Amino acid sequence: RRVRGERRMAQCIPGLNPPKTLNSKVSSITQSFPSLSSSCKTIPSTSLSKKFPSISVSVTSSQQQQPPSLEALTSSDRRDEVLGAIRSSLSNCLSETNLHLTVPGLKSKTRGKVRDIYDGGDYLVLVTTDRQSAFDRILASIPFKGQVLNETSLWWFNKIRHITPNAVVSAPDKNVTIARKCSVFPVEFVVRGYVTGSTDTSLWTVYKKGVRNYCGNVLPDGLVKNQNLAANILTPTTKAADHDVPVTPDEIVKRGLMTQADYDEASRKALSLFEYG
CATH class of the missing domain: 3.30.200.20 (Phosphorylase Kinase; domain 1)
Structure with a gap:
């Protein structure tokens, strides 16, 4: 059709x-x-x-x-x-x-x-x-x-x-x-350059609730919606049954989702791709 x-x-x-x-x-x-x-x-x-x-x-x-x-x-x-x-x-x-x-x-x-x-x-x-x-x-x-x-x-x-x-x-x-066919890491690498978004895991949603350490990133007080971050940050998530769950780099390694070396390489490439695009 x-x-x-x-x-x-x-x-x-x-x-x-x-x-x-x-x-x-x-x-x-x-x-x-x-x-x-x-x-x-x-x-x-x-x-x-x-x-x-x-x-x-x-x-x-x-x-x-x-x-x-x-x-x-x-x-x-x-x-x-x-x-x-x-x-x-x-x-x-x-x-x-x-x-x-x-x-x-x-x-x-x-x-x-x-x-x-x-x-x-x-x-x-x-x-x-x-x-x-x-x-x-x-x-x-x-x-x-x-x-x-x-x-x-x-x-x-x-x-x-x-x-x-x-x-x-x-x-x-x-x-x-x-x-x-590849072996897939059960982690999604989400790079953010702005304090924005409306979903449960978006940076602005969690920030306005008072969260100041998100996925291992320390955030200062006084940020406003849609503000450009001083530097791009990585906020990885892993999958639950039907939604994404934020996770820190330390948790990723401790839970065996990735080795430290694999995480370091993947995070470096994710940030490079974001900056390029």
């Missing part, structure tokens, strides 16, 4: 969103992600074609002429045509996938708030859906949101590879990333 919707929209507005063409006979689903670091090489196409033969797509060549921007189209005499095509796609959302039922080689499915993740042995197939998540719940689905999120992630993975390698292997579809 999603592909048909993209094709309809592309036909209405030539060049705005080139249609994807499913092709079950293509020998490989991989389109190498450009400029990957040497530590993250592309899987040989023959091995991937055996594992994931049914979700092949043709990818528009980067050598082709770039389509006009949405801003350019909506400010031209094609405005009504563009907005009409967008309205006709509002019900065309990728909200659920079940590739493990149809694609040989995919062992299981894990459903996250936004991504559907399929186990392919040494690799994971991550499908970024159009589900919109906020405050630990799914609110709705937004057309093409998954495509934008997936392609934005790929752009950043490519942009920051000089800071740290990543697990990306290929991107065979606008909503799909194939990644090398």
Whole structure:
């Protein structure tokens, strides 16, 4: 349904969103992600074609002429045509996938708030859906949101590879990333540059309650909402059943979530990424 919707929209507005063409006979689903670091090489196409033969797509060549921007189209005499095509796609959302039922080689499915993740042995197939998540719940689905999120992630993975390698292997579809399976630390590295936020774990929420030592960071009195911090700080969290739990660096090491050396390296890279972006 999603592909048909993209094709309809592309036909209405030539060049705005080139249609994807499913092709079950293509020998490989991989389109190498450009400029990957040497530590993250592309899987040989023959091995991937055996594992994931049914979700092949043709990818528009980067050598082709770039389509006009949405801003350019909506400010031209094609405005009504563009907005009409967008309205006709509002019900065309990728909200659920079940590739493990149809694609040989995919062992299981894990459903996250936004991504559907399929186990392919040494690799994971991550499908970024159009589900919109906020405050630990799914609110709705937004057309093409998954495509934008997936392609934005790929752009950043490519942009920051000089800071740290990543697990990306290929991107065979606008909503799909194939990644090398990694061992994951059960810690989320949250870097903050401002005293702001509205969630239970945000810096302003805890600060206005009187907390002055948050995740190992000593905070002075007198800070105001949205104030820029003197230096960026790291406020790591770990996962409970359905929410994030703030944790200090000492607790991370004492609980065996990470070694001190691993924490030091990860925190250094997290701060470097935040400063770069």
